[in-house]
Each structure stands twice: as C-alpha cells, then as structure tokens.
Amino acid sequence: MGNDFKKKVLSRRTFAIISHPDAGKTTLTEKLLLFGGAIRDAGTVKAKKTGKFATSDWMEIEKQRGISVTSSVMQFEYHDFQVNILDTPGHQDFSEDTYRTLMAVDSAVMIIDSAKGIEDQTIKLFKVCRMRGIPIFTFINKLDRQGKPPLELLAELEEVLGIESYPMNWPIGMGKEFLGIYDRYYNRIEQFRGKEEERFIPLNDDGEVEGEHSLKTSGLYEQTLEEIMLLNEAGNEFSREKVAEGKLTPVFFGSALTAFGVQTFLETYLQFAPSPKARNSSIGEIDPLSEEFSGFVFKIQANMNPAHRDRIAFVRICSGKFERGMMVSLPRLEKQIKLSQSTSFMAEERNTVDEAVSGDIIGLYDTGTYQIGDTLTTGKNNFHFEKLPQFTPELFVRVSAKNVMKQKSFYKGIQQLVQEGAIQLYKTVKTEDYLLGAVGQLQFEVFEHRMKNEYNAEVLMERLGSKIARWIEADEVDENLSSSRSLLVKDRFDHYVFLFENDFALRWFQDKNPNVKLYNPMDQHD
C-alpha cells in the first residue's frame, strides 16, 4: 500500500482516559472534543452521561447512580492527527470492561484531582497500563481549586505509582490565586485570566519574563521560579524514549472545567503520544503498516440503541486497511465473514464507515457471531492476537429464570450478556446450576435489569457471597472433590474452576490435594 496509507496510520493517536470517578474525565473529554471540533456545545458529553438516553431503562441505572456504565469511542481530527478517544466506565465494578478497553489503546491519559491526589481506582488502572508498557500522560486537574502542593503531587506519583515524572508545565498558585501555568516545554507562561491575546507571555533564555509585567509583582511568580529551578536541578530529565516505554510520565497541570491548559495539553500530547504500535500474536509481531487487514474484538455491546435492538462488536484495527464489504476470516470459527455493516463513532452520531486503518476502532453490527477477544484477518496465515486479560470474579450468585415458561429468553439473554463480557458464567459440575461471577455487585444489578428489559426474562438470584476462584491446570478433575467449601464448576470454555469459601478453605484444599494444580489467571498480569 502506498504512502497515503502509511501517512494515515502514522497520524492515528488512540488512547483512553483513566481516572478515579469524579476526577474530571468526562469534563476533560468534552473539552478535548470541543477543541477537536467534534462537538459544538459544551455539555454534550455530560448530557450523554446523565440525560440523553433517559428512554433506556438501562441507562437509567447509570443516571441514578451518576456513573458511566458504558464505554464509547470518540473520533476527531486535530491538525494533522486523527484522534480516537476510547471512553471507559468510571465505576470500579466495571473494571473488567475498562481493562479490555485498555488493551485496544496505544497510550493513556491519567487524570488526577489535585485535591485528592492518587486514588484507588487510578492505582488499579495505572497498573494495567504499566503491564502493557504503554505511554502514560498525566493531567493534574482542578487547579482552579485549592489542592495539594504540586511538589507533593509529584512525590505521590513517584512513590505510590512508582513512575518517574516530568512536569511539562507548573502551576503558578492555585485556587483563588491561580494565575496560570509556567510552561517548561514551550518556554512561556499561559495566563489563567485575562484577554485571549494576552494569554501567552514568552520567556527569555533564562526562563524569566522580560521587562516589566504585572505578573512579576505577585510573590507567586518568584515562588514559581524557585520551584522551576528546583525541578531543573533535582528533577528527572525529559526522555522521549522513557515516555515511549511508559517509564516516565509527562505531567500537565490545568483545569478541565474552565478549559484551561487543555489545548496546550492536547497539542503537546499529540506530539509525544505514539502512533499504532506492532502487536503480539500467535505468529509473532503484526506490523501496523503491513497490508493485510487484522484486528480484534475488545468489546461487544448489545442493545446500544433500544429502538433497534442492535449489537455492536468493537474492533481495534491492528494492521492494514478496512474497507466496507471486505471478506475476512474469523480463525476461531474457521469462517469467512463479509464486513458489510460497519460504523464509526463520532461524539454525536454514528456514521457508516467505508474505510479505516490501523489504530482506528470500527463497530460491526453483530448477530451473535463475535466473542470478546476474537481476531479478524484477511491474511493467509490464521493467527490470533494475545489473549485479553481475564478477570477473576470475586462475587457469585446462583441464577435461574423466575418463570419457567420464559426459559428460552433466559438462555438467550444470558448467552448474549456473557458473550458481551458483562458478566461471567459458570456451571456446577453435578447439577449444572448456572452461577454468575462478577467483580462488583453492580454488575449483577445491571444484569438483572437488562435481562428483564432487553430479554423479557425475570431472574431469581441467590447470593453465594464472595468466593476465591482458582482455575485447574488439568483437563480432568475428580468431581468428588467438590463440596460446599470448595465448589467445583466449569467456566464457559469448559475449564474446571474451584470456588473456595475463603482463604482457609483454599489452603486446606491445597494441603490435602497437592497434585491438583491451581492458578489465578489474574496473576499472569498483576
């Protein structure tokens, strides 16, 4: 393929924003979309989060709880770049969805609330990015409010997350006294208040404002110069390589709500963020610039539009070019599929997509063919990309149809929601009871709600509480080892799993049965 294709691939910047709920992910996303011209009015993303889908009962759950349950993809052009932002659900009960989304990006933006510092959910998501070795950019938000001292925030980054940091800019005051940012990268000051034409003050070679300026009368200016000196002398050096390896995070300060520092962030980010990288597969690395089309399904969402009852498989393109109507193979089913129904994602609408390249995300209308983790390719070699991380569920319920006459809808609903990755399904070995496993309680609630509203199947759920799930390496297991304290079940791929009542039961079992090799899939990527 020609230079045009190459140029397109190299212009892609595909990332996700990670944060603890309330740090400002929605607000920042909205501002990025505004700068990218993808939306015209502020409030659009917010509206989506809280009001626009009010007709959907499922979204109603989201609204009531003020959390974002769904993930979506937002695409826009900025200068010469094609930006793809993958949204992730903020609530920790949906971290499984978030983790899979992080497999589809090339970099991540981590937002930190300057008053709260590093919070639990940030730590978890950060670890996943770390495991993938993708570049992480930090946006420290809400500088228009009083927060922790910036040096303390940097220390937290290094101590709690164990990543080196390099402040690209530095706040001059904060809260009521927030004057702006001292931009080390562009060697200028960006003022928070004042006229647009006075927004930037250039700095001289010594990094100071030349001549007289009202800013210099503030004690904060002097303090900032001292802090910058400290950073220059004792701080980390900037290294493009370390950023690319995810070992050093460039840090930006700003205020998403007032859109301050956001454009500067976006422009700098685009310069350093990577274009699509080669991906590991069963036949080695797949080059994003290679001609053969390939991609994988990282997310399936049913009934996105309740009026149409559609189901969409989200595919991250890893190489080549997608053209509507092309034939691809799905190695898992050894099947050829024509990709005729596809969609791209714009912030405000879904459009039919005719063409897309490595780095892009496309949506395929699905009638139940795809599963999470499926590889699609036009190559002669049938291969598959690295497996998506599997989560070890911690909470379990026994589930059955309330109305035996509705068994058919019940099975259909369960099957679809499990394929979607909304919840995990297990069957007890002897009685074939259906058990559901989840990371967080909210997943059960959404499941129950969706079964009723989307599949017209009311369910009975009997809580089994928390269990420790351990997979078994062998294909055969003595089913008599199953007891109430160590329940033997099979996952949906027919692999044996023991559900232990607690740590004690696990240890007791291991002592008694040293030949049964147990493992936790999460350990492979902790």
Ligand code: G4P
């Ligand atoms: P999330 O998606 O990460 O959960 O966070 P979201 O953007 O919804 O922001 C959480 C709250 O923080 C919102 O306030 C939002 O307005 C506020 N916020 C975001 N960025 C900034 C900022 O730069 N400065 C200040 N001061 N606040 C910020 P809320 O009261 O919960 O919602 P709303 O009533 O404003 O919509």
